[in-house]
Amino acid sequence: MKMHNFSAGPAILPAEVIQQTAQSIANYNDSGLSLMEMSHRGPDIVGIMKNAVSLTKELLGLPDGYEVLFLTGGASTQFFMTAMNLLDANKKFALVDTGTWSSKAYKEITKFGPCDLVASSKDKNYSYIPKGYDIPSDTNYLHLTSNNTIYGTQMHEWPDTKVPYITDMSSEIFSRPIDISRHALIYAGAQKNMGPAGTTMVIVKKDILGQIERDIPTMLDYRTHIAKESSFNTPPVLPIYVCMLTLEWVKKMGGVAAMQKRNAEKAALLYGEIDRNSLFKGVANIEDRSHMNVTFVMHDEAHNDAFMKLATARNCSGLKGHRSIGGFRASTYNALDIASVQVLVDAMKDFENQNA
Ligand SMILES: Cc1ncc(COP(=O)(O)O)c(C=O)c1O
Known part of the structure; x- marks a missing residue:
């Protein structure tokens, strides 16, 4: 039976990706092993991780200096992990409140440092994207939620500012070209446009890290995961594999x-x-x-x-x-x-x- 899956997430994946995943779960590449049984230190899995990263770089046209990570904890962990790594008493975030997810991000960011709420569309139940607001000149990063999964709004025009963005692209990553140079960091839970739940993609400009006064727990420090290519601890191999297949499909589709x-x-x-x-x-x-x-x-x-x-x-x-x-x-x-x-x-x- 052909279903038409309009779910907001976990969401539809290409049929061929699901078939290939089923095959690899049963018997990966005729190895006699399930993909789920294979060591994340072995060449097959290391190859999958590398391929997922290079497809991301290719599809989004990432210049040198950007790193691609596959982390855990969902996009919700990124609400605070961004602030934990980038914010201290001498740094400041600003945030545009466009819905439930940006409100949640704001709540977490402010646990680590100052964040100016520069605009909000809450007055009309988040039915629009605020425009024409001022961003204080001492702002280091502007947090955006570029697509609002719940309310059905999207930033078709990006804010006109030199302040680098930190962007939650959970429900739209790989849906359109972006000017990556304006983003200092992008994060996206996999389970909408990329793969199953269980991994979160983070794209980060490496030189923004290590500039704050905070002793960051090892697992929550982006530098740990950059140094260990997302395998500091056991990564969620299966979700990352599905992301890799989806990205191959995106590439094949143009x-x-x-x-x-x-x-x-x-x-x-x-x-x-x-x-x-x-x-x-x-x-x-x-x-x-x-x-x-x-x-x-x-x-x-x-x-x-x-x-x-x-x-x-x-x-x-x-x-x-x-x-x-x-x-x-x-x-x-x-x-x-x-x-x-x-x-x-x-x-x-x-x-x-x-x-x-
Ligand atoms: C835009 C956006 N950000 C963040 C989240 C939270 O993601 P997660 O469940 O991976 O923590 C969602 C989930 O629907 C979302 O749509």
């Missing part, structure tokens, strides 16, 4: 520019129907609409259950909106085909024909 085009086409199709259909309406400010998480509601909420029933009968899964905004959320990550979006759009049209 890279992040091709992903951007594919994601824009899906977004245009779905938002087009949301705007056309008399029963539905979008939640996010039009110019800030996410190309990854499409949030929408029904004018008459009494229709919610019936529409969900119809969509479920068409094999659409994971459409329930987050409890903070209700309605529906269709996540259209890289691996989702436009054909799946068409199935959802057809369900919306049919529902309108039956109920409008």
Whole structure:
């Protein structure tokens, strides 16, 4: 049965990645061993780790001086690990509050040092991306959440400042080209656009490290993981392997520019129907609409259950909106085909024909 997986995360992965993973779990490369049984110090796993790093560098066009790490603890650990490594009494963060995840980041960052909340869209339930705010001149890093998984907003224009960004790209990494030189650090939990839960990618500009007065616990010091190529302790080999396969798939599909085009086409199709259909309406400010998480509601909420029933009968899964905004959320990550979006759009049209 072909399912159309619109889940926000853990989320859809390319079918061929799942098949290859299943094969490697059963018998990795005809070695007679499962990938899960193999030492992380052995050549096979070391090769996988290196390949995952070099694919990341290639796909994102990372210049020299940036390191790619595969860590654990989820993106949530990065909320404080960034601050623990980069912030002390002489350094200052600023943060743009665009939703639940940036609010959580703010709470953790301020446990380690000063952080100016320079803008927030909380006043309108995070339905837009703030613009035109000032960033104090003594700011060292600006923390951004570039795609807001829950509210369905995305930074299509990046803040115009020389202050380097620290960016949570959990729900959009590898979905579009970025100007890496503006980011001092990027982090992303794997489980949305890259792989299964269990590893978090960190891309860090090496020369920003070691500039603060703090004795950082070894496991929480980025320099430990750079020195040991993400294998200071036992890394989550299986999730990293799946990320590597997904990145190979992204490359085969034409890279992040091709992903951007594919994601824009899906977004245009779905938002087009949301705007056309008399029963539905979008939640996010039009110019800030996410190309990854499409949030929408029904004018008459009494229709919610019936529409969900119809969509479920068409094999659409994971459409329930987050409890903070209700309605529906269709996540259209890289691996989702436009054909799946068409199935959802057809369900919306049919529902309108039956109920409008
Ligand atoms: C944008 C964003 N940041 C952070 C997180 C938290 O990620 P994790 O569960 O890996 O800690 C999420 C999870 O959904 C997210 O969407």
